Structures are given as structure tokens and as C-alpha cells.
Amino acid sequence: MIPITMLHTPNQNHLLAALPPDIFQRMYPHLELISMPRGSVLYESGSQLQHVYFPTAAIVSLQYVMENGASAEIAGVGKEGVLGVSLFMGGSNMPSRATVQTAGSGYRLKARWMIEEFNRAGGRRNGALQNLMLRYTQALLTQMSQTAACNRHHSVDQQLCRWLLSTLDRLPSNEMTMTQELIASMLGVRREGITEAAGNLQRAGLISYRRGHITVLDRTRLESCACECYSVVRNEFHRLLDDTGGTKHHPPQRKNLPLRNHSEQHKSAL
Amino acid sequence: MIPITMLHTPNQNHLLAALPPDIFQRMYPHLELISMPRGSVLYESGSQLQHVYFPTAAIVSLQYVMENGASAEIAGVGKEGVLGVSLFMGGSNMPSRATVQTAGSGYRLKARWMIEEFNRAGGRRNGALQNLMLRYTQALLTQMSQTAACNRHHSVDQQLCRWLLSTLDRLPSNEMTMTQELIASMLGVRREGITEAAGNLQRAGLISYRRGHITVLDRTRLESCACECYSVVRNEFHRLLDDTGGTKHHPPQRKNLPLRNHSEQHKSAL
DNA sequence: ACTTATCTGTACGATAACGTACATAAAACG
DNA sequence: CGTTTTATGTACGTTATCGTACAGATAAGT
Numbered sequence: 001m002i003p004i005t006m007l008h009t010p011n012q013n014h015l016l017a018a019l020p021p022d023i024f025q026r027m028y029p030h031l032e033l034i035s036m037p038r039g040s041v042l043y044e045s046g047s048q049l050q051h052v053y054f055p056t057a058a059i060v061s062l063q064y065v066m067e068n069g070a071s072a073e074i075a076g077v078g079k080e081g082v083l084g085v086s087l088f089m090g091g092s093n094m095p096s097r098a099t100v101q102t103a104g105s106g107y108r109l110k111a112r113w114m115i116e117e118f119n120r121a122g123g124r125r126n127g128a129l130q131n132l133m134l135r136y137t138q139a140l141l142t143q144m145s146q147t148a149a150c151n152r153h154h155s156v157d158q159q160l161c162r163w164l165l166s167t168l169d170r171l172p173s174n175e176m177t178m179t180q181e182l183i184a185s186m187l188g189v190r191r192e193g194i195t196e197a198a199g200n201l202q203r204a205g206l207i208s209y210r211r212g213h214i215t216v217l218d219r220t221r222l223e224s225c226a227c228e229c230y231s232v233v234r235n236e237f238h239r240l241l242d243d244t245g246g247t248k249h250h251p252p253q254r255k256n257l258p259l260r261n262h263s264e265q266h267k268s269a270l
Numbered sequence: 271m272i273p274i275t276m277l278h279t280p281n282q283n284h285l286l287a288a289l290p291p292d293i294f295q296r297m298y299p300h301l302e303l304i305s306m307p308r309g310s311v312l313y314e315s316g317s318q319l320q321h322v323y324f325p326t327a328a329i330v331s332l333q334y335v336m337e338n339g340a341s342a343e344i345a346g347v348g349k350e351g352v353l354g355v356s357l358f359m360g361g362s363n364m365p366s367r368a369t370v371q372t373a374g375s376g377y378r379l380k381a382r383w384m385i386e387e388f389n390r391a392g393g394r395r396n397g398a399l400q401n402l403m404l405r406y407t408q409a410l411l412t413q414m415s416q417t418a419a420c421n422r423h424h425s426v427d428q429q430l431c432r433w434l435l436s437t438l439d440r441l442p443s444n445e446m447t448m449t450q451e452l453i454a455s456m457l458g459v460r461r462e463g464i465t466e467a468a469g470n471l472q473r474a475g476l477i478s479y480r481r482g483h484i485t486v487l488d489r490t491r492l493e494s495c496a497c498e499c500y501s502v503v504r505n506e507f508h509r510l511l512d513d514t515g516g517t518k519h520h521p522p523q524r525k526n527l528p529l530r531n532h533s534e535q536h537k538s539a540l
Numbered sequence: 541a542c543t544t545a546t547c548t549g550t551a552c553g554a555t556a557a558c559g560t561a562c563a564t565a566a567a568a569c570g
Numbered sequence: 571c572g573t574t575t576t577a578t579g580t581a582c583g584t585t586a587t588c589g590t591a592c593a594g595a596t597a598a599g600t
Contacts, residue, residue: 064419067498072422074415089408090401091510095415095502131360138359141411145344145365148418149334152342152458155556179577188422190558195578211566211577228337232365240361425586449547460588465548481547481596541600548595558585568575 008033010107012056014080014241015136020128027117031107036060038177042083042098049093051108052084058104059170061186062096072151072188075143076101078170080237085137087111088118088130101186102167102176135240142236146229154227156189160197161226163187164207166233168216175215201225278303280377282326284350284511285406290398297387301377306330308447312353312368319363321378322354328374329440331456332366342421342458343433345413346371348440350507355407357381358388358400371456372437372446405510412506416499421458424497429457430467431496434477436503438486445485471495 010031011017016024036042036058043049045065053060059078065071074096077083086094120127150159163186167176180198184191198214201207206218206225216222223230280301281287286294306312306328313319315335323330325348332345332353344366347353356364390397420429433456437446450464457464468484471477476488476495486492493500 062415064415066419066423070423072419074418086408086411088404089411090405091408091506095412095506134358135360137407137411138356138361141356141359141407141414142365144411144414144418145332145334148344148414148421149336149342149458151418151421153336153340181577188419191577192559192579193557195580199579209578236361236365451547461547462549462589463587465550469549479548543598543600545598546596549593551591551593553589555588556586559583561581562579563581564577564579566575566577568573570571570573 008056008105010054010056012079013054013082013107015082015132016054016107018132018241023117023127023129027109027113030109030113032109033105034108035105036100036103038100038103040100042100043094045095045097046093049084049087049111051111052082052087052114053098053106053108054082055079055104055106057102057172058100058106059102059167061099061101062094063099063186064096070188071185073186074147075140076166076170077140080170080241081136081140082133084111084114085133085140087114088133089137101182102171102178132241139233139237139240143233146233150227150229151188154229156187156193157197157200158225158227159187160194160201161222162230164214164216165219165222165226165230168219169234174217174219175213177212178214179212278326278375280324280326282349283324283352283377285352285402286324286377288402288511293387293397293399297379297383300379300383302379303375304378305375306370306373308370308373310370312370313364315365315367316363319354319357319381321381322352322357322384323368323376323378324352325349325374325376327442328370328376329372329437331369331371332364333369333456334366340458341455343456344417345410346436346440347410350440350511351406351410352403354381354384355403355410357384358403359407371452372441372448402511409503409507409510413503416503420497420499424499426457426459426463427467427470428495428497429459430464430471431492432500433457434484434486435489435492435496435500438489439504444487444489445483447482448484449482 010024010028016027016031019027031054034053036053036055042053042060055078057079059076060083061073062075062077062083063071063073077098083098084094086092117127118130118133120129150162154162160183163183164176167178168174180194181191183198184194187194198207198209201222202209204221206216206222208215208217280294280298286297286301289297301324304323306323306325312323312330327349329346329348330353331343332347333341333343335341347368353368354364356362387397388400388403390399420432424432430453433453437448438444450468451461453468454461454464468477468479471492472479474491476486476492478485478487
């Protein structure tokens, strides 16, 4: 068996991979590999940030927990992102809680180091790290906006599709370890609602699952059952973060056609 | 009558007012006073940003319009904020549309000037403008998160209260010019839903209204009918932006008690 | 003053999602 | 192996919100 340390390198995180070599070299000795077991909390809402986290294999959920205990995921972060943007945005703590949703690993960096490097000026423009982090934050902003609109207008079925797809994008295979209960708490709905929605998808042959394991069988059809929110967010991430540090412009990648939602009939394809 | 130009000065916008004198002096000649009539669109989703806007009296709504035409406000911006954060975040266009919700005026600044000043390094740390803008963006992020969670879990009645309060905070008086139709499109609900919710509030004596004009009569009780979201966002804005440029820490201002929401009985006070 | 446009009130069936309760099934554990 | 825990399925009444339709009321326009 290959030693586990060989399986992990910082540039499995897309942001770390996109850094120019000189900055990465400077950062490297400060990067600390950590494992992120499912359920662990990287930081609580309101607590002081000690580190920023760059997931490589793990998926972390930013969720807001309301006073009555109800919760809702407002964004997900995987290998494409970083946790703790508030650190360099000037608030020293995050407004939400960060919980590991899919176990894996990642790298972390001390808050102080991150802040200093973020504020380091590179020539007449600011540093590439700052540039990258701000672009990521902008993408995160889009993700949150879309979540807000999605929560307002789209059905649980559509949101489940959206969630499955964006989770899939952060995973190496088409199988995920995930209970319906957990998905329900992400989407902020009842567990029974997920049972039903997932049942529909399974009957239609889009996914299959067994006690905590979901396998996506037909990604294309899953996309056509999801609301527009999935592709809007994905396209924005590509637009902002695909050209790694360059200045050339990307046109919007592609645009999914409208599918089905609250207002129209749905489940027709299920 | 006092000439209208006397009524408008840049520092009616809190961000402009919080700038250190030297930066403000440099910025001043580039600030352009504009009027923002209701319904005008400062920018469309996806369009290139030509300016950033600092409202003084106007209130602007960031709303996401879905493919089927349904819309939802994801954040509001008034004299406490700025429009066009994407500009310095690295995306050159916004993901949402910015519509003037309450007529008024504001100042704008050419995109190029803003970007250059944003990236100007001040000593070993970056400029105060950058610092301020990032803190504001962080507050905006909180607002969006909260909107997402609120859309998921809170009733129309609660959301109306929340919306009225946050609008009130951006106005000089306790009266606003606003139709139910318009509020409905902000909250992303039916107009009839607002008629009912507003009727409840009026019957309870918290507000009074007549064809497009709403007057808040009892702010305190209105707060106790709103969901926690209102105070969470307000406190975060204070925390991040009240100590203008200083480094001292604010504790959370105050914390409203839980009130009523979907899960509990509501309308009891109405 | 009269007409027209716009805004507000009300009603009613439809429906998505909820809360609750309990049954079955599949893992985990001893 | 059997027992316990955990995950999933199902059912049923309740509720918030929707969609639609239309009536009355207030402001604006001519």
C-alpha cells in the first residue's frame, strides 16, 4: 500500500495550485497537513479564526445555525476553495459554522502568516495571493447569492439535484458517503423530504443508494433535473478562477437551459 | 428653499465619511453626484461595471432574477454601503442586478480610478480604502448568508418585519414610499402575501399605510416580530464598520431574543 | 369632474413542505 | 450469533404559501 503521505500534496487544492511559484515556495514550509474527519468543526460561528484551511479531499460546509437550532448550508467548500475568508476581509471571525461534510484532508496555515502575505505588495499591484483570494471570495459571494435565491424559489427535488452535483464536482468518484439525515440538515429541510426526493431520483435511475452511500448513475439527467443555480455557480467559479493568475478573459462557459421548478410541473422526468 | 446641492455631501455615505482625509481629498474631485430615481438599474447582472456607487439617500436592492422571471433580493445597500464590490474583488461584473428601490441620490466613481486606489499600497500595509472596502464586503457577505438562511426558515410575516426595519435604518424618517407589489418582488413572494402580512401589522398598530406609503409606528414591537436575521446583520455591520479605521474591538452590540418563526406559533401578537 | 391606471383587499382551491408517529431494514457491536 | 443502533420508508393530518380571480379604493391624468 502506498504511504498515505504520498497521496497528499498541497496542489491538490486548486487555489494553492494556482499560486505563482515564488509565493508557493514561501508558503510551503508553513503549510500543515491535517485530516478532516466527518463532523469535525473547523470553526464555530463567531470564534476567532486561528487558521485558514485549504481542503484537498475533504468537503466542508458553511452552515448557519439559527437560534431555534434549524440550520442551512449557505455554501460548500472543497478542493476548489479556502475556508476563513473573513480573516483577510477584515472581520476576524466568520458569521457561520464550518463543518466537515465529507471526510478527507487539507492544509492549514496560521492566521498571522496568511494576513501578512495577503497584505504584501507585489510591485505596483498587490500580491498574487491577494488577487486570488479576492477572486475566490467573489465566487463565494455568488454561491451565497444563489443559495439565497434558490432557497426562495426552488423545490426540494431541484435543490437535492443541485447539491448532489456540486458535491460530486468536489469528489474523485461518483460515489459519496452521506446519509439522508445529513443532506436534510444541509438543505435545511426534513429528513423525510430527502427520502422522498432521493426515492424519486433512484426510481428514475439517476442515482442509487444504500444506507449512507449515494452513487450518481446519470449525471447528465441529474443536471437536467437541477435548477439553474448549479450551473450559474459553476460557471462563475470557472470564469473567476480557471485562468490561474492570467489576465485574459473567459466568456461564460455554457448556460444550461431552464428546467423545472416550483412554478412549473415537476417530477415529470422522475 | 435651500438649494438642492447643499443637501448633498459625499460624507452622507458612511463609507466615504469613514475614509481618512488624505484619501478622501484625492477622491473628491472624481466623485460625481448623481440622482437615483426609483426603478433605475445601476447595473444589470453580468454587465461590465463602469462605476462604483455610494448612495447617500437612495436605497438600492441587489436582486437576483431567475430564468423564469421570479426574483429575490439578496441584499440591500443604502448610505452605509457601496455598490459594485465585484470590481475590486476581481470579477469585473456583478452576479446580480442593482435596482433603485427608494429614490434618492448618491455619488459614483469611475471603475478605473477605484481599482487603482484600491490597489495602492499605503506603507507596509495596504491602503485604508482597501481595508474599508473589504470590511464592507465582509458585511455584505453576512447579509447574503443571512438572507439565504432566512429564506429557508422564516415566515413571510417575519421577513416583512425584517425588511421594513432594515429599510428604515437607511431612511431619514419613519415613512417610506413603497407599494406592496414592490415589497413582494423584493422578498420573492406573492403580492397578496404582503397584503396579508402588512394588514396584520397594521391591525396590530405597528405600522400604518396608504397606497404606496408605509409609516412605521412602533419600531420596538416591529423588532420583536422580526426574525433574528435583522439584528444579526445589523450587529455585524456595526462590528465591522463602526470603528472607522481603528483597531479596537467591539463586542457584539446586542442580541435580540428569539421571537417567533415558522416552527412556532405566530401572528399571536398581530 | 370624469376617466383611467394602479394599488389594495378578499376569497378559495391547490400544493409543497411540515410535524409526528411508527414500521422496516441494514449495518455495527457485543 | 443475536442485540442494538442507525438509516430509511411510509402514512396522515396540518399549515404556509401559491395561483387565480375579481372587487373596491385611491391616486393620476385629461
